[in-house]
Amino acid sequence: MFKLFSSKKAMAGTELTLTTIISIVVSLTVLIMLIVFVNNVQGTTIYERRFLSMDVALFIDALYAAQGNIEVIYPKDTLWFSYNFAPGRVEVSYPQDILSLKEEGYTFIPDSNMQIDEIKISPVYNDKKLLEKKAQFKFLKLPDKIKVKEGNIIEGTLLKTLDCPELESAESIQGKTSYVPPIVDRPPFEEERFKKTVKESFVAVISYKGSHPDQNTNDIVAYISDKKNIKESKRVACLILNKIISDEKLNSIIQQKSLTPITGISIALTDSFEILNQGNKYIALLLKIGNKNIEKEKNILEDEEANHAVMEAISRGKEEYD
Amino acid sequence: MIKLNKKAGAAEAIFWTIEILFVLIPSLFIVRSVVDSSIEVSLPDGRLENYILISRIFYSKNSIFYMDSYTGRQDLHTIDINKFNESTLKQLFAKDNIKIGLRLSLNTGTINKEIFFNKPFYEGVIVRYEKSDIYDAIHQNILVTVMHDDKHIEKGILKLSAVFEVK
Numbered sequence: 172m173f174k175l176f177s178s179k180k181a182m183a184g185t186e187l188t189l190t191t192i193i194s195i196v197v198s199l200t201v202l203i204m205l206i207v208f209v210n211n212v213q214g215t216t217i218y219e220r221r222f223l224s225m226d227v228a229l230f231i232d233a234l235y236a237a238q239g240n241i242e243v244i245y246p247k248d249t250l251w252f253s254y255n256f257a258p259g260r261v262e263v264s265y266p267q268d269i270l271s272l273k274e275e276g277y278t279f280i281p282d283s284n285m286q287i288d289e290i291k292i293s294p295v296y297n298d299k300k301l302l303e304k305k306a307q308f309k310f311l312k313l314p315d316k317i318k319v320k321e322g323n324i325i326e327g328t329l330l331k332t333l334d335c336p337e338l339e340s341a342e343s344i345q346g347k348t349s350y351v352p353p354i355v356d357r358p359p360f361e362e363e364r365f366k367k368t369v370k371e372s373f374v375a376v377i378s379y380k381g382s383h384p385d386q387n388t389n390d391i392v393a394y395i396s397d398k399k400n401i402k403e404s405k406r407v408a409c410l411i412l413n414k415i416i417s418d419e420k421l422n423s424i425i426q427q428k429s430l431t432p433i434t435g436i437s438i439a440l441t442d443s444f445e446i447l448n449q450g451n452k453y454i455a456l457l458l459k460i461g462n463k464n465i466e467k468e469k470n471i472l473e474d475e476e477a478n479h480a481v482m483e484a485i486s487r488g489k490e491e492y493d
Numbered sequence: 494m495i496k497l498n499k500k501a502g503a504a505e506a507i508f509w510t511i512e513i514l515f516v517l518i519p520s521l522f523i524v525r526s527v528v529d530s531s532i533e534v535s536l537p538d539g540r541l542e543n544y545i546l547i548s549r550i551f552y553s554k555n556s557i558f559y560m561d562s563y564t565g566r567q568d569l570h571t572i573d574i575n576k577f578n579e580s581t582l583k584q585l586f587a588k589d590n591i592k593i594g595l596r597l598s599l600n601t602g603t604i605n606k607e608i609f610f611n612k613p614f615y616e617g618v619i620v621r622y623e624k625s626d627i628y629d630a631i632h633q634n635i636l637v638t639v640m641h642d643d644k645h646i647e648k649g650i651l652k653l654s655a656v657f658e659v660k
Contacts, residue, residue, distance in 0.1 A: 236545060282584065
């Protein structure tokens, strides 16, 4: 053996063998490293995070294109990841993925007229580092911004207050007779006493319980005459509706008692209610409130406190007329 | 074990260091990029994104179309002549270095106006996109009406050309 290494002829052959051996060792090292690397990649969450960052970014791009106000919960499974909404970019990270701590991200193209919240939403892990609650978020697209909020509950927060018409010259209603009875099942349209009271009032706001087959509908509609004092009636209706939907007391009652929130407000001109055209009265409106078909426990019409708050809001809206 | 002289030993060491550097490190980069690109390939391509972005021109209330201030509704076939400018497009796609180029030309009896978004990119791509898989283009001609300041309405045609880099 040693003779072999000491002979010049043999050495030439040995060098060749050494080169081959070292090449094989290097190649094997490379191969093992690659196999280990690919195996590790397979065990990481790069693919999932890249997919989700892309999906959320496209979701935001679609929201920018969509019309109207929107409240939408992000519908996909958010897995175990944290979501960082940075300017023009969504980054998805998973701190427990030790091989790739780098956040996977995808860009969206902002609309400068519509700011989007910068926020990080993370899942909840318990003390044993086990996933307790996945990250959940929703988007609220408003006229001038997109809000990103944690959670998965639609709050009906998109109701926009109406732009109430200003009157150039209007007679004050302060000190004038007004008739604002509590909410009834149906106004007693046929009763002479009722007709007389409405006729003699300067302002009449008659509220009654609405009805809709869909239990998710909980609207308030203000009916006004399409013949008499349209602008004045419209202004009172608008002020009242705005007061109702922005009333903090009513909203907190709805939230605390998990009542169905108000889902829409509108003003409708009509000729269907003769009571609105009676006499020389100045302003009259019929307020159709809520939905009788919503189950009792969730219905604002069945809750005394909520009823009271609505009546207070009506009263404050009316007072704001002047 | 193997007797080599000092010079030969140093040369061998350098040789193997270089070989390791030139084989090992590039190999790792190659595998990483192969894995990355295979993930990219398996995700949806950029064409969906392009169509979503184009929708912004047609449906966003901040775009070139007329919006009734009272109802808050947008007329999707009526261009507000005051909004038909490059500044509107810049605000609509407010990001630097984006690989989108737009040309919108409006022709009516009295108006012949052309506006661009990211003009250098548009002009650079439009001539060669058909020969490339990297770029995508959308062309649309739409019949529109144009709302003037005095609420006078005029008939016209809007030609939209958009070019994108396919991700």
